[in-house]
Amino acid sequence: MSATANPPLPPVLAGPLLRRLQPERLVLWLVGSRALSLRLQLSYGEQGQAPEQRDHVLDDSQCRVLQVGEHAFVHLIDLQLDSPLPCDVRIDYDLLIASADGPAQGIAEWAPHLLYEGAARPNFVLRARLDQLLHGSCRKPHHPAADGLLCADRLLAQAHEPEQRPALLLMSGDQVYADDVSGPMLRAIHQLIERLGLFGERLEGALVEDSDALYAHEVGYYQRAELLPALEHNDSLRERFFGGVKKPIFTTSSADNHLVTLAEMLAMYLLVWSPTPWTLLGSHRPQLDAERARRYESERQHVEDFRDGLDRVARALAHLPSLMIFDDHDVTDDWNLSAQWEETAYGHAFSKRIIGNALIAYLLCQGWGNDPQPFAEVLQRIEAMSAARDGRNHIDSGAQDALIDSLLRFHHWHYVLPSEPALLVLDTRTRRWRSERRRKRPSGLMDWEALCELQQALLDHRAAIIVSPAPIFGVKLIEAVQRLFTWIGHPLMVDAENWMAHRGAAQVILNIFRHSRTPGCYVVLSGDVHYSFVYQVLIRHRKSAPHIWQITSSGLKNEFPPRLLDWFDRLNRWLYSPRSPLNWLTKRRRMRVVPRIPSRSKAGERLWNGAGLGQVFFDEQGQPKEIIQLNADGSAPVSFVEDRDAARHAAQQAQAGGALTIGDKSAR
Template sequence: MVGSRALTLTLRLQGVDIRLDAGQCTIIPVGTHAFIHLIDVPLDAALPCDVLIEYDLLITDRNGIHSGILEWAPHLLYGEAHCPNFVLRSRIDQLLHGSCRKPHHPAADGLLCVDRLLESEPEACKRPTLLMMSGDQVYADDVAGPMLRAIHALIERLGLFDERLDGAVVSDSAKLYEHPASYYHRADLLPALESNETLRERFFGGARKPIFTSSSADNHLVTFAEVMAMYLLVWSPTSWTLIAPQPPALTPERRKRYALEQTRIEEFKKGLGGVGRAMAHLPCLMIFDDHDITDDWNLSAQWEETAYGHPFSKRIIGNALLAYMLCQGWGNNPDAFGGMLERTRLLSASGQDRYLDSDIQDSLIDELLSFQKWHYVLPTRPALVVLDTRTRRWRSEMTLRQPSGLLDWEALSELQQELLDHPSAIIVSPAPIFGVKLIESVQRVFSWCGYPLLVDAENWMAHRGAAQVILNIFQHSRTPGNYVVLSGDVHYSFVYEVLIRHRKAGPRIWQITSSGIKNEFPPALLEWFDRLNRWLYSPRSPLNWLTKRRRMRIVPHVPEHAEAGERLWNSAGIGQVFFNEKGQPQDIYQHNADGSPKTRMVAPEISEAVE
C-alpha cells in the first residue's frame, strides 16, 4: 500500500481491530508524497480454512476519525459489500495463473477474467486457491510513450526521489526527464564511445528480434522513481486521477505512434479498478521474469559481463530489481527480506534533499544482485515450488555468449531436495520446461550461430547440463509421482502430458503454460510454427530422437475451440487448473480476455497424438 504520507493504520480481521505498529507495518518513503506501507501481521491462531474471511484496513486521520476501504477505495468491493474478503483453502483444488501483462498491447487485460470469475462465484468453496503470476507483471524495458509521460507526471506529482547517474550523457534523473532522447530514443543516453556499442546493442535492443517479437527498448525505464511510478500506474486507478499528462514534443512519425499507444493505454486504464478488486479478494503470488527487469536479463555470461560492467546499465537493472522487491518479491516471503528492507530504509532516508545517496544506492544494488532468496516454497497440498530462473544461472562452459542454464547445479540440487518424498508437487517455472520442439530448435540454431539475443533463446533445453539435471530429477524414484509445471513467457498457451518411456510406474508430468495476460504471439507466425511442429515432430518422426527428451513421450492436449488440430492457443487471458485429491490436473481452461467462452484443454487418449 502506498500513501501520500505515513499512515496510521488498523487492520480489522474477523471483527477484531489490530492497530499496526512499526513491527507490523514497515514504512519506506520513496518520495516527498509517497510512502510504501509493507504490512505483515503475525497471528496468535491460524485463520480458518474454506470459509469467507472479511477484513478491512482503517486509516486514522489527524482528527482521530477512521476511514475504511469503503470510504477510501470503494472500487475494491463487490456489490453491496462493506469490506473485502478472502478464503484460505485447505488444499489447492484449483488455481489461476498467467504471465506477461503489457499495458499497451492491443489485447484486453486477462486479469479482468479473474474479476469476472470472482464476481460470478461468491461461494467460498468454489473460489480459486490463489492467483499465480509467473513473470513480466510489468515491462520495464518496453514502455509506451504515453505511459512514460504519465510516469514523469506522477514522479513530479508525488515528488519521487531523484538520483545521480554515472556513465550516461545526463548527470542525474532530473536532466534525464527533460532530455530530447527521453522519449523513444533512450539508447542515445549512452555516450557515443566505441566501448559502449556492445552495451547499446545488447542492453538497449539495438538489434530487433524479427523471428519472434519486435522488442523495443526505446523507452526503457532507467531510474528507481520511474520504475516505482510504473508499478503505481499499472496496478492502481487512483494514481491516474492525480495527473493529467500532455504529449511531449515529437516528430510527426512519433506523434502517430504516440496517438496509437494512447488509445491502448486509455483502454488499459478502464480495467484497473476491476483488477484491483480481484487482487483484494484473492491470495496473489508473483515471481519475476526478464521484462520485470530488462529484456534477456542474464541470458548469457557475456550479457552479464556487458551489462554489469557498465555503471549506467548496472544501475538500471538494480533500480528495477529494488522496485520488484518492494512491489512484488517481499509479499511472497516477507521473512526473507528483513535485512534488505533495513538497507532500503537507509537509502530512502538519504533522500531528504530529494536526491538518493549514490554510494548507498550502489551498495544496495550490489546486495540485491547477489541475493539468493527470490525463490520460495509454500507448504500447501500439493506443495507449491516457485523457481527463480533468472539470478542463479548455470553459465555455459563452452563459450560466454551461449545461453546459460536457467538454474545452476546448486539451485537444481535444492529443487530436488524440496521435492523429495512429496506425493505431488506444483512447480512454477517462468519459462516452460517442456516447450515446443520446433521453436526450441530454431532458438538452438541461432545460438549455435552466435545470435541468441535475436530469438529469446532461453529454454530449459538450451543448456546441456541444466537440461540433463532437470530431466533426471523428474525420473528420480523419490521425487513426486505427479508433477504439474506452470509456466508463461511465450505469449501462447498449451498443455503437454509427459510420460517416461518404458516405465510403467514412472512419474506423470503436466506442462501447463498460460501466456500472456495482456500479450499475444503474432498469429500467422504461430499458426505456421504449430503446423510445422506437428509435421516435423509427429510421433514416428526420427527428429524426436535428436532431442534431449527422447526418453519421454509428449502427449499434447488440444484446445477445444481449435479449428484445424492446433495444439497452441493464441489468446490473451488467464489459465485455470482444477486438481483432484492426488494433485493431478482434472480440468484445464484458458479464460479468454476478449470475452469469448473459456477454452478447455482436452486430453486425448494416451495412445493417441504422442510426439
Template sequence: MPSTAAAHSTDLPLVLAGPLLRRLEARRLVLWLVATRALDARLRLAWDDPQRGLVELDLPLDDSRCQRLAIGRHAWLHLIDVPLDEPLPADTFIHYDLHVDEDGQTLTIADWAPHLLYPGQTRPSFVRRGRLDHLLHGSCRKPHHPSQDGLLQADALLAVSREQPAERPALLMLSGDQIYADDVAGPMLVAIHRLIERLGLYGEHLDGATVSTSEALYAHPAGYYRREDLLPAYTANEELRERFFGGVEKPVFTSANAHNHLVTFAEVLAMYLLVWSPVPWRLIDPRLPELPEHLAARYRDEEQVIRAFVADLPQAVRAMAQLPCLMIFDDHDITDDWNLSAHWERVAYGHPFSRRIVGNALLGYLLCQGWGNCPDAFASELPAIRNLLATPDHQQRLGAPAQDAIIGRLLAFSHWHYSLPGQPLLLVLDTRTRRWRSESTLSRPSGLMDWEALCELQHALLDEPAVVIVSPAPVFGVKLIEIVQRLFTWAGQPLLVDAENWMAHRGAAHVMLNIFRHSRTPANYVILSGDVHYSFAYEVHIRHRDSGPRIWQITSSGIKNEFPARLLDWFDRLNRWLYAPHSPLNWFTKRRKMQITPRIPSRSRRGERLWNGAGLGQVRLDERGRPSEIRQLNADGSAPTCFEVTAREELDAPD
C-alpha cells in the same frame, strides 16, 4: 527528510495503490499498499464460525506488523505482515478492512478505495482454501498491447462466486513480466514522469550516463522514443553491437523496443503504481510532448490503448485485493535477455549505468513484488534499503554510493525463489539469477538454474506426494521453436531470438529431467509457466515407468499479450509435421525418454496444439494433485478454451 505532516498534502488521496492481498497462510496474512503518508492503521478481520458465531479481530498495525518506507515526499510503501495467534478458518469468507484515522474520522476501504468492492460489499473478503486445488495463473501483462486485460477474467470469476467460498480460487499466480520495464509506451512514460513530479518520488545521480541526474534524463530531448541513444554502449562486444532495430545500434540492452526503457528507481516505482491502481491516473494529466509528427502519430495510437487499459484497472485490481497473489520475475520485469548468457552479464554489470538500470528494476521488484511473496527472505536486505530511502540529500536525490552498494547486494542475492506449504506443495523457481553459465563459450545461453539451485529443488521435492512448480519458462516447450533458437545460438546470435529455454543448456536440462525420474520425488507434478505469449498443455510420462511420475506442463501466456498470429500458426503446423510420433528428428532432442502427449484446445480448428489469445489460465486439481480441468479464460470474454484429453498422441519417438 520532511516530517510526515509536512509530507502530507491535503489535495492528494490517502491511498495511492492497494491494498493487494499477497501471501496468505493459516497463521499469516500479508498485504501491500502505497499511501501518500505513513499510515497509522488497524486491520479488522471478521468471519462466521459455526461454533462461536461472529469472530472479529482488531489488530493495531504497529511496527511489528507493518513496515513503512518513504519512496518520495508524498509516497509511502507499506508492507502489512500480520502473524495470527489462531489459524484462519479454511473455505469460508473472511472479511477484512483497514481503518485509518484522518481529521478526527475513521476511514475504511469503502471510503478511500471503493473501486476494490463488489456491488453490495462494504469491505473486501478473501477465502483461505484448505487445499491448493484451484489456481489462476498467467504472465506477460503489457499495458499497451491492444488485447483486453486478462485479469478481468479473475474479477469476473470472483463476482460470480461471491456466495460460494468453495468456488474461490486458492491463488492467483503471476509467473513473470508483471511490468515491462524495457518496453514502455510513450503515453505511459509521460504519465510516469508526471506522477514522479506529483508525488515527489526521489531522484538519483547517474554515473556513466550521458546525463548526470534523473532530472536531466527526464528533460533530455531523447527522453521519449529515443532512449536507446542514451543507453550504455559497449563497443568492444561485437555480438551486441551487431544487433540492430530499424538501423539503430543496440548494445548492452537488447530489447528491440527499448525506445522508452525505464532507467531510474522512481520510474520503476511509478510504473508499478500505474499498472496496479486507477488512483494515480486521477492525479495527473499526461499531455503529448513535443515530438516529430511520425512519433506524435505513434503516441496518439498508443494513447487509445492505454486509455482502455486504465478504464479496466478498477476491475483488475479489485481481484488482486480479494484473491491471494504471488509473483515471480521474468526478463521484462527487469530488461530483455536479462542474464541470458555469461557474456551479457559481463557486459551489463561491467558498466556503471547499465548496472544501475538493472539494479533499479531489481530493487523495484523486491519492494513491489518479492517482499510480499516471502517477507522473511529479505530481512537482511531491508535495513540498508530503509537507510537509503530515509536519507535523500537536500535536492531529494538518493545517495549514489549507498544505492550502488544495495544493487551490488541484490545482484548477488540468492533467495528470490520461495515456497508455499500446503497440499500440494507450491514451489516457485528463480530462473533468472542463479544461472548455469557456459564455461566454454560465454556467449552461449546459460542454463536457467545452476547445479546448486537444482540440487536444492530436488531436496525440496523429496517424499512429497504431489507438487505445483512455477517455472516462468516452460520446461517442456515447442520443439521447433527451441530448434530455431538453437540455430541462432550456433550462428552466434542468441540475443536475436531470446534463446533461453530449459533445453538450451545441456547440463541444466539433464539434471532437471533426472529430478523427474528420481524415485523419491513426487508422483504427480504440475508445472505452471508463461513467457512465450501463447498457451498449451502437455501430459508427460517417463517411458517404461508405468508407476509414474506423471507430469503436466501447463502454460498460460500472456495476460495482455499475444504471439504474432500467422507466425504461430506456421510454427504449430510445422512442429506437428516435423516432430510427428515416428519422425527421426525426435532422436535429436533431449527428451527421448519422455512420452509427451498434447492436450488439444477445445476451440482448435485444424488440430492446433497452441492457443493464441490473451487471457488467464485456470487449473483445478483433484485430491491427488492431478489436473481435473485445464482452461484458458479468454480476455475477449469469449467462452473459455478447455485443454481436453484426447486419444494418446506422442510427440516423441519411442526408444
C-alpha cells in the same frame, strides 16, 4: 505546477494487494501518500451465527513503512496471528486509517472501487488445499489485447461460495515491462513522479548527470536507446559480444522508452496496479515531432483502455491472494541470458544501475510479499538509502550502489508454499548455469546448486506444483530454431532461453523428474512465450513413472503474431509427430510428450493464441482434472482436452514397453 499547489492527495495510492495469506499469517501491500496508522479488522463465522471479530492495530513490527518520495510510502504489512484463521470460510476484512481530525476511515470510504456489488467490505478465503488456482504472465499495458486480469474479476464476481474461489493467483513473470514502455505510459510515469515527489538520483556513466536531466532531455521520449549504455565506441568489445553487430547492452528491440531510474520503475508499478494514480494526472502530451506524435496517439487508446479496467483489476487483487516471480521484462530483455551479457551489462556503471533499480522496485512491489522473511536485512538497506538524501531529494549514490551490489548477490528470490500439493516457485534468472568455455552461449536457467536445492525441496512429496517462468517442456520446433541461432552465434536475436538450451541444466532437471523419491505427480506452470498450451509427459519404458503436466498460460495482455504462430504450430505437428525420428534428436527423447487440444481448435492446433488467464482444477492426488484458458476478450473459455489419437498411441506404447498410461492414477 509544484506538488504542493495541487489538491490534497488521497491517503492510499495503490492497494491493498493480498499477497501471501496463511491461517497464521497475513501479508498485504499498499502504498500511501503519507505514513498511515492502520488497523486491520477481520470478521467471519457460519451463516446465521454471530460473526467472530478480530481487531489488530498494526504497529511498526507488523507494518513496515518505507518512504520512496515526498508523498509516497510503501506499506508492507506482515501480521503474525496468535490463533489461526479458519480455512474454507469467507473472511471479511477492513483496513481502517486513523485520522487526526475525525473518525477512522475504512476501505468503503477511501477505495469504494474495491468492493463488489452489495458488499460493505472486501473479503478473502483461505483454502485448505490448492484445489484450483489461476495463473498467467506477460502483461504489457499498451498491447491491443484486453487485460487478462479482468478475467479474475469476472470470476470472483460470480464465485460467491468459498469452495468456488481459486486458492490463489500466480503471476509467473513480466508483470511489468520495464524495457518496453509506450509514450503515453512514460508521460504518465513522469507526471506521477512530479506529483508525488518520488526521489531522484545521480546517474554515473550516463550521458545525463541525474534523473532531472533525463526527464527533461530532448531524447527522453522514443529515443532512449540513444541514452542507454551502448557499444558503438568500443569496437573490440562490440566484436567480442555482438559479433560486430552494432547493438546496445540493452538488447530489446523496444528500448525506445526503457525505464531507467528507480522513481520511474516505482511509478510504473503504481500505474499498473491501481486506478487512483491516474486520477492525479493531466492529459497533455510531451513535445514530439510529427512522426512520434502519430505513434503517441496510436498508443494512447490502448493505454486508456488498460487504465479504464484498473478499478476491476485492483478489486480482484484485493480479494484474491497473489504470488509472483520475475522474468526478463520485469528488469530488461535478455536479462542474464549469457555469461558475456552479464560481464558487459554489470561492467558498465549505468547499465548496472538500471538493472539494480528494477530489482529494488521488484523487491518492494512484488518480491517481498511472496515470502517476507529473507528480505529483512535488505529492507534495512533500503531505509538507509532513502534517508540519505541531499537537498534536491536525490538519494545517496553510494548507498544506492551498495544496495544494488547486495541485491546482485542475493539468492533467495525463489520460495516454497507449504501447501497441499506443495508449491515451489523457481528463480530462473539470477542463479544461471553459465557456460565457461563459450561465454556467449545461453546460460542454463538454474545452476547445479540451485537444482540440487530444488530436488531436496521435492523429496518425499506426493505431488508438487512447480512454477517455472519458461516452460520446461516447450514447443520443439521453436526450441530448434533457437538452437540454430545459438549455433551460428546469435542467441540474442531469438531470446534463446529455454530449459533445453543448456546441456547440464537440461540433464539435471530431467533427472529430477525421474528420481524415485521425488513426487509421483508434477504440474509445471509457465508463461513467457505469449501463447498457451498443455502437454502431458510420460517417461518411456517405466512402470512407476510420474505423471508430469506442462501447463503454459501466456500472455495476460500480450499475444504471439498470429500467422507466425500458425506456421510454427503446423510445422511442429509435421516435423515432430509421434513417429518422427526427429524426436530422438532432442534431450527429451526418453520422454513422450502428449499434447492436449484446445476445445476451440479448428484444424487440430495445439497452441492457443489469445490474451487471458489460465485456470487449473486439481483432484485429491494433485493431478489436473480440468485445464481452462479464460479469454480476456470475454469469449467462451477454452478447455484443453485429450487428443484421442495421441492417447491411443501412447497407450499402445505403454503396453508394449511398460510405460505408464495416461489414465493410470495409481499411487507411487
